[in-house]
Amino acid sequence: MSPQVSVDGVEVEVPAxxxxxxxxxxxxxxxxxLCYDERQEPFGACRVCLVGSSQASAGEEARAVIPACTTPCxxxxxxxxxDPRARRVATAVVELVLSELPMAPPVDSELTEIAARLEVGxxxxxxxxxxARPADDRHPYxxxxxxxxISCARCVRACxxxxxxxxxxxxxxxxxxxxxxxxxxxxxxSACVSCGACADTCPTQAISEPTLIAxxxxx
Numbered sequence: 001m002s003p004q005v006s007v008d009g010v011e012v013e014v015p016a017x018x019x020x021x022x023x024x025x026x027x028x029x030x031x032x033x034l035c036y037d038e039r040q041e042p043f044g045a046c047r048v049c050l051v052g053s054s055q056a057s058a059g060e061e062a063r064a065v066i067p068a069c070t071t072p073c074x075x076x077x078x079x080x081x082x083d084p085r086a087r088r089v090a091t092a093v094v095e096l097v098l099s100e101l102p103m104a105p106p107v108d109s110e111l112t113e114i115a116a117r118l119e120v121g122x123x124x125x126x127x128x129x130x131x132a133r134p135a136d137d138r139h140p141y142x143x144x145x146x147x148x149x150i151s152c153a154r155c156v157r158a159c160x161x162x163x164x165x166x167x168x169x170x171x172x173x174x175x176x177x178x179x180x181x182x183x184x185x186x187x188x189x190s191a192c193v194s195c196g197a198c199a200d201t202c203p204t205q206a207i208s209e210p211t212l213i214a215x216x217x218x219x
Contacts, residue, residue, distance in 0.1 A: 005074075005079060010028075019068065019069060020079055032049060035048070040154065046097075048114070051066060099123035105204040139192065145206050151170065156170060168198060196209055
């Protein structure tokens with residue numbers, strides 16, 4: 001049976017098994033996401049997609065905060081994309097992510113666009129300064145700028161789930177977490193097939209295709 005839900009007062013019928021995020025998108029409502037890519041299985045790690053939720057019949061006092069990308073819709077659910085608690089947490093998460101970067105992400109990156117829509121300015125909590133890591137530009141088509149990596153794992157999952165190459169992996173722990181190609185020998189010497197799925201999904205442009213960008217820009 002297809003659940004009937006309400007998204008910010010807009011009634012939406014969604015397929016069985018649809019997530020709250022999909023319901024919000026069907027209603028034309030914006031929910032910020034950072035670790036989510038519709039081509040990949042929901043990951044639910046970043047908590048940027050938090051929204052308010054309650055049973056319409058239970059009233060506002062029963063409202064909870066839930067992750068939209070991994071929570072399935074149920075009948076009579078009332079979804080609030082502008083819930084103050086959810087938006088406050090999402091904004092703080094984005095601010096913390098930015099605070100850990102030694103440089104601002106490109107202006108046309110997904111992270112920058114999300115920060116702008118959430119009205120995140122200069123981070124209030126400067127993060128730990130890590131030693132600069134040189135960009136890996138040994139691959140003829142891909143460049144990996146480690147200092148822009150936020151460890152969202154979208155590139156790893158794109159390589160695994162979309163391409164099936166399994167060339168990327170997460171390394172380190174805590175603040176030292178980063179992404180490596182193969183056994184950290186770089187893209188060129190790994191199993192990478194130059195499909196570009198990792199660059200296409202990266203929300204900070206830590207992985208990019210400089211040759212393609214130059215061609216588009218007429219360089």
